[in-house]
Amino acid sequence: MTQSQYSLATPVGRDYVAEMGSRLQAVAFEAEHPVEAARFWAELLGREAIEDANGVLLPGEDAQLGLRFVPGRAGQLGANRMHLHVTSADLDEQRHTVATAVRLGADHLDVGQRPEERHVVLADPAGYEFCVIEPDNGYLAGCGPLGELTCAGTREVGLFWSKALDWPLVWDRGEQTAIQSPRGGTKVAWDAWDSTPAAQAEPHQQRFELLAVDGYQQAAVDELISLGAAQLGAHNDGTVVLKDPDGNEFSVRPTDVTSVVQSS
DSSP, X not given: OOGGGXXXXXXXXXXXXXXXXXEEEEEEEEESSHHHHHHHHHHHHTOOOEEETTEEEEOOOTTOOOEEEEESOOOOTTTOSEEEEEOOSSHHHHHHHHHHHHHHTOEEOOSSOOTTOOOXXXXXXXSOEEEEOOTTOGGGTTSOSEEEEEEEOOHHHHHHHHHHHTOOEXXXXXXXXXXXXXXXXXXXXXXXXXXXXXXXXXXXXXXXXXXXXXXXXXXXXXXXHHHTOEXXXXXXXXXXXXXXXXXXXXXXXXXXXXXXXXXX
């Protein structure tokens, strides 16, 4: 893996604070046209898009997960290891969200969902699947508009991220785990639906971006390694790249550097 393949961006905006020394800044998605992808999600979620030299960030508010779009490869439909779940207050809102997404450039997807399943599966303009969830889904009740990030992964990696972020487990059954900030908001879940060696060998277009608390990057990196992460390398800007127990790449920056802001 070469440095140019990481294409990680400078984090800005509001973060989730973790006692272990790291904050989950955002989830980064590679895209051939990151500005276009960011504008899609900014309009769909009603967020501001903040552009800098490395990509575009949609900061999270009220414990909502931040999203970052960076230059890179397009998503691979059917092979993406993370997807987002957007919630609905009622059926009218679900229909409106789906119609808005399609108007903005999303496509309907058939991933084998059964007729009785009432969530709607779409692909965003960057090629990443997401679901608009039915309104009476109790599991995502109260999580906010961006209800969940679902990841391919083992129970081990769910336990790792629970400790790394100091977020409690809110689901732990079989190989399925989910964590959530103590402040509520977006849940992050793992299920072993695509953790085969072949899938692991593919370069990942989606990854977590972390920020070291108070700039103490080495302490944050050491803590993550003690929990089971492994260091892969570092960038010239000081970003350290690691992998979690499932081999997923993620980054840790030493400080929060605010860049020039351009509204979408």
